[in-house]
Amino acid sequence: MAYYLQKEGLKKHGENAAQKLEITLFERKASLGGNAETVVVDLGMRRMEQGVDVPYLRWADLGVNDVNLTTYKRLEAVMREIGYLEHMKPLQDTESYFTRDGRISLTDDTYLRQGVSDPAFSLDHVDHGRLAPLIQVVHRAALDLLDSISPSYTVAAYFDDCVAKPREMLEAAARELGIAIDWGDPALSDRVQSVRTLIYYPRIAAMYFTDDQGPGDMPLEAPFQYYRIQEGGGEPRRRYFEYGSQRWLEALAAHLVEADSSKPSVTIRRNADVHVRIEPGKATLHDDYGWSASFDLVIMATHADDARRIVTLSDTLAPIRQRLDSILGSVRYTRSYSVCHTASSRLPLNKNIWRTYNIEIRDPGDTFFPYRIDYVANLHQNDPDNPAYDSAGLPQYFVSLVNDLNSIPKQDMLDKVLDADRLSREMLDRLPESTRTQMQEGIHNSGYKSELPELDDALHRKAWTYFKHNVLDAGCIQAQRDIDRYNADVAHSYREGEAPWPLLFAGGWTCGAGLQEQCLEQSERLSRWLLGTE
Structure with missing residues (x-):
């Protein structure tokens, strides 16, 4: 908001902008950026050439973690303006869908750039190759409805309509995509139900704005507006933030407050409750200390x-x-936890189908809790084109979004690194300022942890944070x-x-x-x- 006020103020008032408009930003926390949270974790010792062992320390984003620059046009323009765009790194944009017991394991490797895709699990080969194109058609048909439906039209209603009358609901989208569908196939309705149960319900249940009553009750426009921006625009250019999303926010803040007499001034006050x-x-x-303005x-x-x-x-x-x-x-709001850990039991039983985004398929009778997804960090925050950032083959660690902190065994949670002296100078210089500050202070109070009961010291040192999200x-x-x-x-x-x-x-x-x-x-x-x- 401060960026556009400054920009539009300069456009309106020209050389007098600095006299016409003064902006003060009040941030309740010490760090900027809502759900941005970057920590450093300890993965043990890494053996280097000549058998030398060094501490293996990695950083991880627990909150905001990637964007699609194909559709994030404003974000890309702002990043280019302030010289930050070069810090956005490509990630391995792949997904797996699985049941915890291993009965069903599927991978979507459409944008797999390096690695192995096993035809036994690939969505492209499921149901003799008929499921993947139907997913595309169902997706396009939903996007085509966005400008003509009301919030009362739910995800469940859409899939019920597609199951009951697939040709009426999907034919235009199939024609638009040039995909041939056998409308007389007696298995078509069952296949649409598979698309709903195996793909869309799990994916929507993993979205941060999902209703705790489950994906079916969500307005159709909620997840598909998200899809249109986060995953649309043709082939997505998914990027992660080099050394953490807070670095981007701090770069934007530095741009706003830099001394420039030609533009409106911006002052940022942190820890301002x-x-x-x-x-x-x-x-x-x-505030509660007698200050007022x-x-x-x-x-x-x-x-x-x-x-x-x-x-x-x-x-x-x-x-x-x-x-x-x-x-x-x-x-309305839901609460969730983001945890950095090594509990591989949360991932598919078959390690060969681990992907960047891993989404659990539940049985129809299960309760769909919101925002549950597991990231393989060595794929998600890993640049395969740059040897200095290519760590995909190193010991795996994960970031999971869960509704219950007890979902991750405490012994599998990674410790935050709070001693800056343990970091290399290169890493320390490139980490977000807020992450370095947390190390110096030896505490970690960002997010909404203040709403939680008193924590024991061992849990307090673990790499997790607490968020709340509005239900869309x-x-x-x-x-x-x-x-x-x-x-x-x-x-x-x-x-x-x-x-x-x-x-x-x-x-x-x-x-x-x-x-x-x-x-x-x-x-x-x-x-x-x-x-x-x-």
């Missing part, structure tokens, strides 16, 4: 429930307070539309010099699935509304 009071034409921020406008980029907690509107704004409370209260259900989608209208109304009044109540909302919950590209899109739109540069 502030409260906001809104009155007609006035916004006041204060007034601002012309406040833009909340927090979770919706956090905004409800820290924002107070005066009694004279009671109708607005009621309107906002209804919108913000419509957004029909209520949240409606809240996004309502907050968009609210923002437009307030921005128009602000631009006209009225600003009856100086409060706006940005952040992940306000736009789609909350992907970085969507947050940038929403921030750019809101900045242009405010400054009249659209």
Whole structure:
């Protein structure tokens, strides 16, 4: 948001921009970036040439970890502008789907660049090659519906329709893709059910915004809007953040605050646990230590429930307070844990089908808990084109997103490295500043761990973090539309010099699935509304 306010402010006010607009960003944590979390872990000793043993230390992203530059056009443009794009590295974009008991094991190796793809498990060979093209058709048909459906049309309803009337639902998409489907095949409906049960339900259950009631109750537009951006645009250019996603956020922050008298100033205050009071034409921020300051406008980029907690509107704004409370209260949240570990039992029984993204297929009667996926870190954060970063063959370690911290045995959790002296100078210099700071302080308090009970020291030192995510259900989608209208109304009044109540909302919950590209899109739109540069 600060980036686009600065950019659009410069466009509107030219050489007077610095005098017209001053921006202060308040971050509750010591580190920037919401669900960005980068740690260093200890994997033991690595034997080098001539039999020399050295500590084998690796870094891992526990939160935001990759993007698709094919569709992340705004993100790519910003990265290019500030000189960060060269730090985005290609990852091994492959998937496996498996049942825990080993009955079913499938791999999607469409974008496998190096390695071995076993035809016995490849989706391209399942059901004599008939399943993979049907997946493409089902996917395209869902994408084609996005602009014509309401949030009440669920994932389950879509697949029920495809099972009951496959030709009516899928023929146009098949024709669009040039894929021949035998519409008279009596096994076609069963095959569509396999696409649902083996591929889409597990994948959607692994998404961070999934309803804890399961994938079927999600609006169809929720996962498929995500697919369109995160995996669409032709062949995806999936990239990970070299030495951690926080490095990107810190590079952006450095660009914003650099001394430049020609552009609006940006000040960043970290560890700022502030409260906001809104009155007609006035916004006041204060903390619990006696600090307070007034601002012309406040833009909340927090979770919706956090905004409800820290924002107070005066009694004279009671109708607005009621309107906002209804919108913000419509957004539900789930909690999850990201753990870095070596518990290979979470992966498929057959090591040869381990892939970058590993997604469990559940039995139909199982409860689908949200956000459960296992990353093989030596594939996910590994650049096979660069020998210095190619570590795919080294000891494997994993990052898992789970709904229960006890899902990973404590003895398999990796320890965070908190002693910076153990790192090589090259690694230390390239790690995010926030990761280095955590090492210096010997603590790790980012994310929402403060909401958890007291932890024993052993668990506190482990490489995990705690997140919360808004559920992208029909209520949240409606809240996004309502907050968009609210923002437009307030921005128009602000631009006209009225600003009856100086409060706006940005952040992940306000736009789609909350992907970085969507947050940038929403921030750019809101900045242009405010400054009249659209």
